[in-house]
Amino acid sequence: MAEDCSLSLCEDGECEPAPVGCGDVPATGRCEADVAEVCIADQVMVVDCGEDGLRCVMTEYGPVCRVPTDDDCDWPAAATTCELDVLVVCREGRLRQIDCGTLDARCVATGGVARCVSRVSPSMTDDGCGPCGCDEALTGEEVCDGRDNDGDGHIDEDGCDPIDIVAFVVTDKRGNGSYTQEDIEAEVALVNAAFGRLDDYGLEFRLAETIWIADPELLVTDEVEFDRLVDTMAYPARDAFFVPLLFTDKVYIEGIPRPGASTIPNGMCGGKRRDPVWQPIIGLVAIGKRRWETTVAHEIGHFLGLCHTHGDHVDAVPRVQGTDGETIVCEESCLLEADGICDTPPDPGPPSCTVGEACTIECENGEVPDGRNLMGYYPACRSVFSRQQALLMRQMLALRRGWHACALAEGCTCEPTGNSCPKGMSCRRLAPTAEGEDGGARCGIDGASVPGGTCRDPRDCSRGATCMTAPSGQSLCIRLCSEDTPNCDCRELAGNPWPICIEDIGRVQQ
Ligand SMILES: [Zn+2]
Structure with a gap:
């Protein structure tokens, strides 16, 4: 080795110059007209997006060079809106449409914030859990998952x-x-x-x-x-x-x-x-x-x-609509805002905050984020x-x-009616073999549609549901069930080979 370049790159047989600090360029970087400036490891790097006919757009992760389109939006996020039951949010510098129907929800705008708001599942109220559903049952055996599985007041005590x-x-x-x-x-x-x-x-x-x-x-x-x-x-x-x-x-x-x-x-x-x-x-x-x-x-x-401490979560489904039309909030607001974490202070993000002495962060709106947090964009201060x-x-x-x-x-085989798959996976039936035999079923990772939500493909569905045509003619995620399926009124329906959770069909158009 002729020379150790440490964190610099070796190009054409020489180490690139050592970093000298970023001056006023924040760690998220910035767009100056259509020129992107980023700061990585105390070195400013400049990319002229405009040179290639591209636009510099600011996202949560920093600037990007993009072909200009109508759906570009700058971070921090613009206001959210409802277009019928589609929630429109600015994410990663682009307007995204989230179909609340996949969440068995409606788009509701209140106080300048639009969100998907889901409805109370009848089975949740019937089985005594209330509109927000039952707390997850303790499994009894302590495993490493950040939870107190055996209910003894200690989390993950077995390491x-x-x-x-x-x-x-x-x-x-x-x-x-x-x-x-x-x-x-x-x-x-x-x-x-x-x-x-x-x-x-x-x-x-x-x-x-x-x-x-x-x-x-x-x-x-x-x-x-x-x-x-x-x-x-x-x-x-x-x-x-x-x-x-x-x-x-x-x-x-x-x-x-x-x-x-x-x-x-x-x-x-x-x-x-x-x-x-x-x-x-x-x-x-x-x-x-x-x-x-x-x-x-x-x-x-x-x-x-x-998420990043300066992330935002405007698209979370935070609340349900009760039968009397009243909105019920099921989760603490800190779980539904910003980074979804309750013990990290609000962080507007580097464009509006500066790093002072001893890593105290000062923000224009008076918030005081923890500069030490490893998921923040104050890299020189990060440690915990x-x-x-x-x-x-x-x-x-x-x-x-x-x-x-x-x-x-091979994956994991499963029974379509039992939801025997690991958490976060659902059982999917495979296509018949070339000889016309049953292809069996395998566990697949959950899609984004909840039971009762709209879908186009079985892979869209989650929590043990599969995409089927409901009597209303809509394609919905519907759970095949047995007597043990929780939060489910399990019934036989004419023309269906398996019993289904009756509440998963046809709430969307109500
Ligand atoms: Zn990151």
């Missing part, structure tokens, strides 16, 4: 198994790359330092395997390559759940360099589904060479279901997760561990 990391390291054709095995081990040590805690809710990671990928195309991984990897990645057939970490030279999302990127568990962060489209079951974390010391911990935070964040990551870890068992090879 959590260490989490495996599988590192994929991108190199050129000859196997030369920007990372050594020691670099990867050092990153895992940093992750363990970030996830270690004084309370008992930390997580421990161990490097299970390093896989070298000699594919120069991937040395610059953009969103197209990232999505392709997520769809086609040759994951190793490991029995235990693992976090797949791709180490490459550069990560670009929509034309802009990023320190890293990650999928979130089935489109969820802060405990709520954010993305209605079909999601990968395993997913991926990608890490660039130029990154913050805490970037890998931050991205694993996303991989385990955390909050307690609620730590517990939510354990919940998502438990989900991911369940999915992992059904993700590889």
Whole structure:
């Protein structure tokens, strides 16, 4: 080795200049007209979107270069609106339409905020749980999931198994790359330092395997390559759940360099589904060479279901409409706003906040976010997760561990009427074989439509439901049931081979 470039890249046989600080460019970056400026590891990087005829649009993650379209919107998010029963929100710098019908809900605008508002399920009131449904039953056996499963007042007292990391390291054709095995081990040590805690809710990671990928195309991984990897990645057939970490030279999302990127568990962060489209079951974390010391911990935070502290959750389904038309709020408002976490202070985000001495954050609106939080965009100050964040990551870890068992090879077989699948998965019948025999059924990851909600495909449905034509002619997610199905009035319906939960049909048009 002639020279160690540390976090700088080696280009044309020389280390790129050492970073000198970002001046007034915030860590989220900014758009100056159509020029994007970002700050990564104390170095400003400038991309002129306008040069390519593109527009600079600000998102929660930073600026992006985009073909100008009518649905671009700048973060912080614009006001939400209802168009009939479609909720329109600004997400990732683009207006998104969320069909409240998939949530068996209506779009209701009150006090300048539009939201999907669902209705009371008759079975929920019938079985004595009230309009918000029953609390999840304790299973009795304590497992690592951030919950007190045995009801003894202690959470996860038996501890959590260490989490495996599988590192994929991108190199050129000859196997030369920007990372050594020691670099990867050092990153895992940093992750363990970030996830270690004084309370008992930390997580421990161990490097299970390093896989070298000699594919120069991937040395610059953009969103197209990232999505392709997520769809086609040759994951190793490991029995235990693992976090797949791709180490490459550069990560670009929509034309802009990023320190890293990650999928979130089935489109969820802060405990709520954010993305209605079909999601990968395993997913991926990608890490660039130029990154913050805490970037890998931050991205694993996303991989385990955390939002940014400056995220927003305007599209959550917070409340139900009672039979008398009154709106009932079922969850604490802090679970439905911002990052969906109750013990992180409000964070307007770096564009309107500045980092003062000793990492005190001062915001224009007087809010005082915790600059130390690993899910914030005050990277020089980041060092901790909050307690609620730590517990939510354990919940998502438990989900991911369940999915992992059904993700590889044959998958998990299941009975369509029993919902015997791991939590967050539903039983899907497979197409008949070429000989016309029954194809059986396998557990698939939940879609975004709830029972009673509209759907186009069985993969849209969740909580054990499948997409069927209701007597009204609508395609709805309907649960096939047995006597034991909770929150369900299970009945035979003429012409149906299986009994169904009668409340799942036809509430939408009421
Ligand atoms: Zn992030």
